[in-house]
Amino acid sequence: MEDITPDTSRSPIYLTKITTRDLNVYYGEKQALFSVNLEIHENQVTSLIGPSGCGKSTFLRCLNRMNDVIDICRVEGKVTLDGEDIYRAAVDPVQLRARIGMVFQKPNPFPKSIYDNVAYGPKIHGLAASPAELDEIVTTSLERAGLFEEVKDRLDESGTSLSGGQQQRLCIARAIAVEPDVILMDEPCSALDPIATATIEELMEELRENYTIVIVTHSMQQAARVSQRTAFFHLGIVVEEGETAQIFTDPKDPRTRDYITGRFG
Amino acid sequence: MTDRLLPTDESAARHLAKRHAAERRFRSYGASAVGAALVVLVALLGSILWRGLPAFTSHEVRLEIHFDADLLDPRGSGDLEVLGRGDYGRLVKLALRAKFDQVTGRRERRALSALVSSGAAFELRERVLAEPGLVGTTRLFFLPLSDDADLFFKGGVDVSTREADRRLSDAQISWLRVLEAEGRIESRISRRFFISGDSREPELAGIRGALVGSLWTLLITLLLSFPTGVAAAIYMEEFAPKNRLTDFIEVNINNLAAVPSIVFGLLGLAVLLNFFGMPRSAPLVGGTVLALMTLPTVIITSRSAIRAVPPSVREAALGIGASSLQVVSHHVLPLALPGILTGTIIGMARALGETAPLLMIGMVAFIVDVPSGPTSPATVLPVQIFLWADAPERAFLAKTSAAILVLLAFLVAMNLVAVLLRNRFERRW
Ligand SMILES: Nc1ncnc2c1ncn2[C@@H]1O[C@H](COP(=O)(O)OP(=O)(O)OP(=O)(O)O)[C@@H](O)[C@H]1O
Ligand SMILES: [Mg+2]
Numbered sequence: 006m007e008d009i010t011p012d013t014s015r016s017p018i019y020l021t022k023i024t025t026r027d028l029n030v031y032y033g034e035k036q037a038l039f040s041v042n043l044e045i046h047e048n049q050v051t052s053l054i055g056p057s058g059c060g061k062s063t064f065l066r067c068l069n070r071m072n073d074v075i076d077i078c079r080v081e082g083k084v085t086l087d088g089e090d091i092y093r094a095a096v097d098p099v100q101l102r103a104r105i106g107m108v109f110q111k112p113n114p115f116p117k118s119i120y121d122n123v124a125y126g127p128k129i130h131g132l133a134a135s136p137a138e139l140d141e142i143v144t145t146s147l148e149r150a151g152l153f154e155e156v157k158d159r160l161d162e163s164g165t166s167l168s169g170g171q172q173q174r175l176c177i178a179r180a181i182a183v184e185p186d187v188i189l190m191d192e193p194c195s196a197l198d199p200i201a202t203a204t205i206e207e208l209m210e211e212l213r214e215n216y217t218i219v220i221v222t223h224s225m226q227q228a229a230r231v232s233q234r235t236a237f238f239h240l241g242i243v244v245e246e247g248e249t250a251q252i253f254t255d256p257k258d259p260r261t262r263d264y265i266t267g268r269f270g
Numbered sequence: 271m272t273d274r275l276l277p278t279d280e281s282a283a284r285h286l287a288k289r290h291a292a293e294r295r296f297r298s299y300g301a302s303a304v305g306a307a308l309v310v311l312v313a314l315l316g317s318i319l320w321r322g323l324p325a326f327t328s329h330e331v332r333l334e335i336h337f338d339a340d341l342l343d344p345r346g347s348g349d350l351e352v353l354g355r356g357d358y359g360r361l362v363k364l365a366l367r368a369k370f371d372q373v374t375g376r377r378e379r380r381a382l383s384a385l386v387s388s389g390a391a392f393e394l395r396e397r398v399l400a401e402p403g404l405v406g407t408t409r410l411f412f413l414p415l416s417d418d419a420d421l422f423f424k425g426g427v428d429v430s431t432r433e434a435d436r437r438l439s440d441a442q443i444s445w446l447r448v449l450e451a452e453g454r455i456e457s458r459i460s461r462r463f464f465i466s467g468d469s470r471e472p473e474l475a476g477i478r479g480a481l482v483g484s485l486w487t488l489l490i491t492l493l494l495s496f497p498t499g500v501a502a503a504i505y506m507e508e509f510a511p512k513n514r515l516t517d518f519i520e521v522n523i524n525n526l527a528a529v530p531s532i533v534f535g536l537l538g539l540a541v542l543l544n545f546f547g548m549p550r551s552a553p554l555v556g557g558t559v560l561a562l563m564t565l566p567t568v569i570i571t572s573r574s575a576i577r578a579v580p581p582s583v584r585e586a587a588l589g590i591g592a593s594s595l596q597v598v599s600h601h602v603l604p605l606a607l608p609g610i611l612t613g614t615i616i617g618m619a620r621a622l623g624e625t626a627p628l629l630m631i632g633m634v635a636f637i638v639d640v641p642s643g644p645t646s647p648a649t650v651l652p653v654q655i656f657l658w659a660d661a662p663e664r665a666f667l668a669k670t671s672a673a674i675l676v677l678l679a680f681l682v683a684m685n686l687v688a689v690l691l692r693n694r695f696e697r698r699w
Contacts, residue, residue: 074588076512103591113582115601125600126590176586183590 019046022187022217023068028082030063030072037063039241040082045187045234050209050218052228052249055238056264061221062110064238065189068219069105070098086187103130106180110192110221112172114164114179119156122164122175123147126183142182150178151208170201177208181216188212190220194227206231225265229253237261318678322671328460328473329423330412331386331449333365335394339406342398353398353405358391359383362413370445381442387414389474412456417472417665419446423455426664437664463672467638468654472665475658477676479640483553483633483648484622484680490557490644491564491621496614498561499568503610506569507576508598527566534563535627543631550632551647559627564617571613575606608692615688619681625652651677 023045030038038060045051045068053061063072070091072078084091091101103126114122123143126132133139143160147153152174156167164175173193180188190209194202209218209231222228228235229249236246237258245252245261256262277283339346342356363383367373373382390413397411398404414420418437421427423446433440449455467479510516538559542548548555579602587597628634633649634657641648649657651673658670 069589071585071588099591099593101591102589107589109582109585109589111582113580113586115583115586116605125587125592129590129592129596129600179586179590 019049021045022047022087023219024083024085025064025067026083026085028064028067028080028084030060030067030081031079032075033077037241038067041243043236043243043246045217045219047217048213048215049233050213050220050231051234051236052232053219053221053236053238054223054225054228054264055244057223059238060241061238062191065107065191065219065221068187068189069102069107071102071107073098103183104185105187105189106183106185108173108176108180108188108190108193110195112169112176112196114167114172114175116163116165118161119147119164119167119175120160123178123182126179130183132183146178146182147175149181149208149212150174151204152178168201170197170204173197173201173205174208177205181212185216187217187219190218192221192223195223202227225253225267237264239264315678318671318674320671321668322673322675324424325668325672326459326463327457328462329415329420329455329457331415332410332412332454332456333362333369333386334408335361335365335411335413336408337361337398337404337406338364342405348402348405350399350402353402354395356395356398358394358398359388361394362386362390370448378441381439382445385416385419385442385445387416387473388471389414389469412458414462414473415455417663420473421665422446423450423457463669467640468636468649468657469638470636472661472663472669475666475669477651477654477673479637480649480651480654480673481676481680483637483641484650486553486641486644486648487556487560487628487633487650488618488622490553491560492614492618494558494561495564495568495617499565499614499617500572500610502565503569503572503576504598504603507573508594508602523566523569527570530626531563531624532626532630534559535630537562538627538631549645549647551635551637551649552645553641553648553650554644555631556628556633556648556650557644559631560621560624563624563627564621567617567620568610568614571616572606572610575609575613576602578609579605604695607695611691611695612688615684619684622650622680622684623652623677625650625656628653651680 021044023043025041025043028038028041028043029036041064043064053064055061066072067080067084068091072080080092086101086105090096115125117125120143123146124133124139127139127142133142144153147156152171155171156162156175164172167175173196177188177190177193194205197205206227209220212218220228220232232249234247235249235252237244237252237256237260239260245256245258252261253265256265277286338361341360342358343349343352345352363379366382366386367379370382373379393413394411415423418427419442422438422443427436427438427443429436429443438446446455462474463476465478466474466476469475506516506520538555542555542558543550583601583605584597587601588594592600628650634653635647635649636657637647637649639646655670655673655677658666658673
């Protein structure tokens with residue numbers, strides 16, 4: 006396993022961005038998450054790994070309250086962002102989602118122009134005082150997502166006319182255009198080829214200077230390459246979490262060991 | 271060397287042949303079904319066109335009319351009120367008698383005047399009121415022939431039948447032939463059909479009243495059913511909780527779509543007319559009743575259009591902090607609009623062709639005036655067709671077909687608008 010060589014030179018000083026305490030999630034009668042306690046560190050990439058159906062997406066969607074729109078979903082417990090409980094009655098999920106952006110598994114650009122895709126968020130949140138300022142936001146967001154060079158001549162073409170990898174980077178540009186603190190990514194590379202995947206992985210490394218990133222991935226290599234911390238989910242519980250280097254080189258739990266070595270049934 | 275792409279033995283070959291035959295049979299069934307439908311359609315349109323087109327032209331006779339000042343305005347006052355009361359029918363009769371001075375008997379004279387439509391007198395009156403200077407002069411005028419005379423020139427009178435079996439006597443026919451020989455008869459595109467309302471005289475009856483009535487009625491229907499239906503569909507799809515009550519409402523909307531239209535007419539009669547005391551025969555009431563009838567269609571098609579918008583678009587918008595209302599108005603609605611418009615136009619087309627509920631609220635009355643607003647008495651195109659089809663005069667036959675043509679043109683125009691709007695708003699994702 007040559008390519009699992011996590012970066013261990015990182016400084017141990019960090020701030021906690023998001024904390025979950027005793028998080029239980031139910032879909033109707035069925036419980037999907039069991040008492041999850043997890044810390045997400047600021048300016049780090051945290052990867053969530055685990056077999057299909059173990060609740061990774063469910064957990065991710067709790068962090069920006071996307072579960073609110075599912076009728077049968079019930080969330081118990083506490084999730085704090087910078088120490089503030091995000092499930093308090095006073096918190097408006099719409100405001101919250103502007104601070105915690107999300108990139109979905111399947112690229113989902115709006116069927117609008119590339120420009121409008123990126124400009125939509127800043128527009129509805131009133132982030133740009135003038136059209137020139139909006140242009141500026143769109144350009145820098147596309148640049149940061151590593152897409153600007155490819156699309157600068159066709160900003161008025163439909164976002165859906167791009168290739169899959171370009172669409173995913175467009176979605177990332179759209180997410181960072183509203184200046185969130187945290188970016189949640191649910192298997193952002195699952196539909197992409199290795200080259201597009203590499204672009205997005207590089208991007209994450211750059212983005213983490215300014216943002217906190219949580220990524221769900223099914224690729225152990227990817228988790229090892231991009232993340233500083235890793236949490237292993239299994240059947241709705243967090244079996245093990247910690248430094249990526251430690252999880253991949255010296256897992257404490259036999260289930261974790263089996264999963265990362267591919268011996269999981 | 272065996273070719274593995276060809277059947278290996280006889281039974282396999284037979285099986286293959288049977289399969290091909292079945293496929294050919296199925297194709298020929300399909301093609302003949304489409305062919306039969308086309309033949310029927312062409313026959314239908316052809317017969318309507320064949321019968322309806324003559325109604326768009328009418329024959330007129332050129333006569334020298336002397337606007338006798340003694341008859342119209344004996345005191346020379348020039349007062350429009352006096353001029354308006356003048357006996358213009360007599361002017362027409364005098365002009366005809368001057369032409370055929372050998373005709374003397376009372377009955378012959380009456381038969382002679384019957385060749386020209388009674389509407390001719392109204393037209394002369396209009397002319398004089400518009401231009402009082404005509405009094406005392408003699409002018410050439412084209413006057414409409416009566417329906418029977420018009421039919422004669424359109425080839426609708428069989429002269430070989432017994433005189434008693436025809437609506438035109440031998441004498442009348444001979445006078446018409448004289449007029450024709452003098453070049454006084456002309457077939458003209460009749461604007462009258464498009465600018466006048468209904469009449470008891472076929473040659474004077476026009477479609478304008480019913481057309482305007484239909485427009486007002488449909489406008490009311492659209493204004494009531496489109497916003498209500500779309501709002502209901504959005505609420506039910508995007509906001510309403512899923513529980514017993516909403517299930518119940520949904521089932522009932524589906525049921526309403528299947529209720530026979532006459533039931534909505536009864537509702538209009540009982541509630542709108544009798545309880546709220548709204549005016550009878552008015553487009554306002556008719557439009558409301560048709561809106562109730564159209565509403566379920568609009569709601570159902572709008573809901574399925576909204577449901578067809580991929581959830582990923584909603585998630586994307588929610589994910590960057592759009593509120594539910596913004597998700598709907600910025601993303602869902604624009605994408606669902608083509609489908610919503612199609613559904614609405616289908617509903618409106620159905621409303622346009624509807625007669626039964628309108629009969630219940632009195633829109634079947636004989637109305638001469640072109641309606642001036644949503645509360646003035648009116649009738650609509652399909653009801654007008656029904657009324658004319660029921661009229662005894664033969665000339666109404668052509669009018670009926672012509673009215674059907676107008677109705678069809680209206681429908682085609684509406685569908686065209688739908689297609690244009692759909693192409694305008696269609697987006698791919
Ligand atoms: N909308 C929903 N309604 C009902 N049950 C759901 C819903 N979404 C998820 N679940 C259930 O919750 C559990 C966890 O699902 P989740 O999507 O979080 O898994 P996951 O770890 O993301 O899986 P994958 O790796 O396949 O994406 C599953 O058992 C799933 O059946
Ligand atoms: Mg998932």
